[in-house]
Amino acid sequence: MSLDNIRIVLVNPIYGGNVGSTCRAMANMGLSDLALVAPMSINMDEARKMACHATHILESKTEFSSLAEAVTDCGAVMGTTARNGLYRQHAKTPREWASKAVEVAKTGKVALVFGREDNGLSNEELAICTQIIQIPTSDEFKSLNVAQAVLVCCYEIFIAYDTYEPIQEKSPEAPSEVRERMFEIWRDTLLTIGFMKEDKADHMMQGVRRILSRGTLTVDDIRILMGIAKQARWAARAGTQSHPEDRIEI
Amino acid sequence: MSLDNIRIVLVNPIYGGNVGSTCRAMANMGLSDLALVAPMSINMDEARKMACHATHILESKTEFSSLAEAVTDCGAVMGTTARNGLYRQHAKTPREWASKAVEVAKTGKVALVFGREDNGLSNEELAICTQIIQIPTSDEFKSLNVAQAVLVCCYEIFIAYDTYEPIQEKSPEAPSEVRERMFEIWRDTLLTIGFMKEDKADHMMQGVRRILSRGTLTVDDIRILMGIAKQARWAARAGTQSHPEDRIEI
Numbered sequence: 001m002s003l004d005n006i007r008i009v010l011v012n013p014i015y016g017g018n019v020g021s022t023c024r025a026m027a028n029m030g031l032s033d034l035a036l037v038a039p040m041s042i043n044m045d046e047a048r049k050m051a052c053h054a055t056h057i058l059e060s061k062t063e064f065s066s067l068a069e070a071v072t073d074c075g076a077v078m079g080t081t082a083r084n085g086l087y088r089q090h091a092k093t094p095r096e097w098a099s100k101a102v103e104v105a106k107t108g109k110v111a112l113v114f115g116r117e118d119n120g121l122s123n124e125e126l127a128i129c130t131q132i133i134q135i136p137t138s139d140e141f142k143s144l145n146v147a148q149a150v151l152v153c154c155y156e157i158f159i160a161y162d163t164y165e166p167i168q169e170k171s172p173e174a175p176s177e178v179r180e181r182m183f184e185i186w187r188d189t190l191l192t193i194g195f196m197k198e199d200k201a202d203h204m205m206q207g208v209r210r211i212l213s214r215g216t217l218t219v220d221d222i223r224i225l226m227g228i229a230k231q232a233r234w235a236a237r238a239g240t241q242s243h244p245e246d247r248i249e250i
Numbered sequence: 251m252s253l254d255n256i257r258i259v260l261v262n263p264i265y266g267g268n269v270g271s272t273c274r275a276m277a278n279m280g281l282s283d284l285a286l287v288a289p290m291s292i293n294m295d296e297a298r299k300m301a302c303h304a305t306h307i308l309e310s311k312t313e314f315s316s317l318a319e320a321v322t323d324c325g326a327v328m329g330t331t332a333r334n335g336l337y338r339q340h341a342k343t344p345r346e347w348a349s350k351a352v353e354v355a356k357t358g359k360v361a362l363v364f365g366r367e368d369n370g371l372s373n374e375e376l377a378i379c380t381q382i383i384q385i386p387t388s389d390e391f392k393s394l395n396v397a398q399a400v401l402v403c404c405y406e407i408f409i410a411y412d413t414y415e416p417i418q419e420k421s422p423e424a425p426s427e428v429r430e431r432m433f434e435i436w437r438d439t440l441l442t443i444g445f446m447k448e449d450k451a452d453h454m455m456q457g458v459r460r461i462l463s464r465g466t467l468t469v470d471d472i473r474i475l476m477g478i479a480k481q482a483r484w485a486a487r488a489g490t491q492s493h494p495e496d497r498i499e500i
Contacts, residue, residue, distance in 0.1 A: 024391075136409055138278060138279060138280035140277065144274075145274055148278070148398065152405055193481050193482045207474045211462070212461070212462075217461070225461065228440065234443075235486035239488065
């Protein structure tokens, strides 16, 4: 499993809450290898609270005294920065680097490195990195919370890794034939209930088609739409005043 | 500036830290309109601490007693969910919905709705939503921290906004209030014509909402849909057999 090959490295984290939130973000995106570089004395209660169901990552974290040590075994070392400048000109977005990270992780270790809460990564630390990541942000406030930055990077990697299968509608899109039959019944119903007259029917049906064809129309949807039209036609012909209880169950 | 038209709505937030982190995430991605629905008594010190340089968003937040009130003026109401299930089958990813959000925000308001920290959005709340967002995650731990979920959605919208190319409908998306009135009339009509009985009405209306909310619903569309429902109700009550010529022109 190549996501196991991706390590999140936090340099000098200060707040337990951020370390915990980082664990949760990692677990949400299928990562588990957390390394801390010379952490301050972090509040572990806060960390556990924010880690939520990801305390196993907190408990299995490793600690190193320098960034170089934390990434010795890593083929790609991707450092994050919010600032521009000399060492940061070749920065790319998390989306641009994500497939690279996944590719390297197929056969070796990858580190994603995040700097101090107050001051990011130093130039010396960025020099160790083989790639620089800059998350797209508003110019007004470029600095993300460290756990938020971790989440965005992990999210992009998770999508690139393609473990994700998009949610499919259970019912497939209805074939044209079925859809057209449904529109015929609607046309007839809208004439029957007096919503439109024959001379304007084509024009009105364009409007109805526009509304109903914009998204996916599944076979289930068509069944509902046909049912409504047939029932409205039936009710108009019969009149409901005389037999209000005589409703058709579907 | 259309990002100003995008409102982040938190339903019943509990933790000040999450509200503050939400403000920071919004500012990072160029958003500023925060609404809280019936917040618990949140710790404002924690909120301010986590908001960092985004306390202006915290201070200008609005509060509402229900979700419906918080989104009355919104053309698109996008609800987030981590769960699968009956009301959640047509969910798409933040990336898939981002350009839709940007498009609607060119001419009207958009709400992104996030549920309770412990329990997400209820089915009733999701029913008000025109789109359902599900963030891709590991199956092991699907539930993101609420501020993390906000960040991912805002991040995708920020990127979509950056690369947005306008196209699309002339008539702007209808506001939630108008749409809800239309659905009420449909509900009443579907009962009147005997398409459904009262005990299954909520369930059936979910199907109808799903079909009609998949694409854009413009004010013109709503006018057509209301017209159809009113006319079907009128025809069912009156019966058309007796006076086939007595059709209403629109």
